[in-house]
Amino acid sequence: MPDTYSVMDMGFHEPGIAAAAGAHGSGHPLPGSDAAPVSVKDLTERATGPADVSVRLVAAAGRVTIGTGITVPGITLNGSSPGPVIRATQDDVVEVTLVNESVPGGTTLHWHGLDVPNAEDGVAGVTQDAVHAGESHTYRFVARQAGTYWYHSHQVSHEQVRKGLLGAIVVAPKAAPAAASATVAGAATSDVLALSHTYSGRRTINGRVGEQHVDARPGDRVRVRVVNTDAGVAPVWVSGTAYVLAAVDGTDVNAPTPVSGRAVVVPAGGRADLVVEVPASGGARVQMSGVSMVLGPPGSTAPAASRPKKDVDLLTYGSPAALSFDPGKPDRTFAYSIGRKPGFVKGRPGVHWSINGKLWPNIPMFTVAEGDVVRMEILNRSNETHPMHLHGHHVLVLSRDGKAATGSPWWTDSLEVPVGARFEVAFVADNPGIWMDHCHNLPHAREGLVAHLAYEGLTTPYRVGGTTPNEPE
Numbered sequence: 121m122p123d124t125y126s127v128m129d130m131g132f133h134e135p136g137i138a139a140a141a142g143a144h145g146s147g148h149p150l151p152g153s154d155a156a157p158v159s160v161k162d163l164t165e166r167a168t169g170p171a172d173v174s175v176r177l178v179a180a181a182g183r184v185t186i187g188t189g190i191t192v193p194g195i196t197l198n199g200s201s202p203g204p205v206i207r208a209t210q211d212d213v214v215e216v217t218l219v220n221e222s223v224p225g226g227t228t229l230h231w232h233g234l235d236v237p238n239a240e241d242g243v244a245g246v247t248q249d250a251v252h253a254g255e256s257h258t259y260r261f262v263a264r265q266a267g268t269y270w271y272h273s274h275q276v277s278h279e280q281v282r283k284g285l286l287g288a289i290v291v292a293p294k295a296a297p298a299a300a301s302a303t304v305a306g307a308a309t310s311d312v313l314a315l316s317h318t319y320s321g322r323r324t325i326n327g328r329v330g331e332q333h334v335d336a337r338p339g340d341r342v343r344v345r346v347v348n349t350d351a352g353v354a355p356v357w358v359s360g361t362a363y364v365l366a367a368v369d370g371t372d373v374n375a376p377t378p379v380s381g382r383a384v385v386v387p388a389g390g391r392a393d394l395v396v397e398v399p400a401s402g403g404a405r406v407q408m409s410g411v412s413m414v415l416g417p418p419g420s421t422a423p424a425a426s427r428p429k430k431d432v433d434l435l436t437y438g439s440p441a442a443l444s445f446d447p448g449k450p451d452r453t454f455a456y457s458i459g460r461k462p463g464f465v466k467g468r469p470g471v472h473w474s475i476n477g478k479l480w481p482n483i484p485m486f487t488v489a490e491g492d493v494v495r496m497e498i499l500n501r502s503n504e505t506h507p508m509h510l511h512g513h514h515v516l517v518l519s520r521d522g523k524a525a526t527g528s529p530w531w532t533d534s535l536e537v538p539v540g541a542r543f544e545v546a547f548v549a550d551n552p553g554i555w556m557d558h559c560h561n562l563p564h565a566r567e568g569l570v571a572h573l574a575y576e577g578l579t580t581p582y583r584v585g586g587t588t589p590n591e592p593e
């Protein structure tokens with residue numbers, strides 16, 4: 121590998137299988153434009169005027185307090201980890217200034233699950249340079265999607281995220297439509313965040329170990345916004361009452377039904393909004409492995425229960441609804457097949473992650489045209505599970521292991537792909553840019569489980585590698 125390099129020069133362009141010209145969309149071969157390429161730097165929001173939400177986040181290396189008298193080494197934002205919750209209303213202009221006070225090697229912020237313009241995506245070496253100690257960088261985007269999201273560093277992310285350079289961003293729907301109060305999500309009377317992170321081997325919710333209490337009255341419906349910021353799955357379940365899974369990865373589930381005796385398995389990077397009705401008898405306990413949150417009147421408690429044997433299956437949960445596009449008529453079809461293969465990665469011999477039979481840095485650049493309906497088959501032929509995350513887009517799950525989805529439209533940005541599994545997903549290429557498409561078990565990304573989705577006619581002026589020193593993974 122050269123000392124520094126552009127991701128545009130990595131691996132190979134993968135144009136996928138294009139539909140015949142005239143069938144539906146572009147249908148033309150890729151890449152193939154004579155026009156000068158557009159820089160991702162110019163893919164900004166173009167939203168001028170004052171911001172509706174303006175936040176300054178100061179990143180510093182230091183110690184994180186995760187309980188009374190318990191501190192661990194980590195990275196804080198404005199003195200704590202998780203950083204402050206950023207709250208916005210749909211269509212707000214959000215402006216965040218990241219100040220790097222003392223994070224060695226530089227840092228960035230990526231808006232996980234928010235389909236922001238590419239220039240704001242926060243990937244060091246692809247959409248910006250890492251922000252070094254003493255420097256700052258301002259992000260600006262319109263929060264178009266309501267729901268639960270999070271932000272985290274995308275510079276040496278396998279290390280900086282683990283150390284706590286992260287926080288939640290919650291976007292409230294613009295106006296409660298008249299019909300909303302009739303929906304489960306609309307009927308929630310209060311709202312609480314439950315961001316889970318493991319610091320130095322200790323699991324926390326909202327940065328605190330053990331059990332915590334959230335005041336609520338019997339009959340209250342509390343929307344619990346679970347965010348999994350760890351590298352592995354985070355099962356969550358409720359004891360003391362039934363619950364409803366109201367949203368997945370920020371998108372409301374259509375016609376969710378009450379759940380009891382089942383856990384929701386939140387993939388690495390994923391979110392699940394649970395609406396929990398506080399029982400007349402006292403409290404309800406929202407549980408994750410080793411931590412819990414009791415919702416109820418002051419002093420109330422609820423029995424703990426072990427993890428239910430069954431999980432909610434998103435392939436069948438909720439009811440179908442009309443889609444905004446036709447996944448049955450793709451313009452382009454890709455395969456993203458994960459395996460293991462012997463070879464050298466970053467100078468190290470070993471048995472490494474492969475994508476479509478090739479090893480990093482010979483990774484595919486899935487190339488699309490704006491407006492394409494894209495289908496992708498994701499296969500896991502390796503011996504470990506992979507939570508796959510595509511930046512800048514949400515994908516619709518069509519099938520798993522050949523079994524078609526029959527529940528609510530399942531829109532996701534963080535999809536758990538177990539060993540041996542085969543998913544078919546589809547999305548609309550409606551957000552031009554160069555986007556990472558990687559495993560969110562971030563050490564796996566570091567080991568080479570990374571590809572990119574690029575729109576034709578784009579390029580990046582940024583470089584990854586040695587002296588820059590941009591290292592997104």
Ligand code: C2O
Nearest residue numbers: 230232389509556
């Ligand atoms: Cu949550 Cu590429 O990241």
Ligand code: CU
Nearest residue numbers: 506559561564
């Ligand atoms: Cu992985």
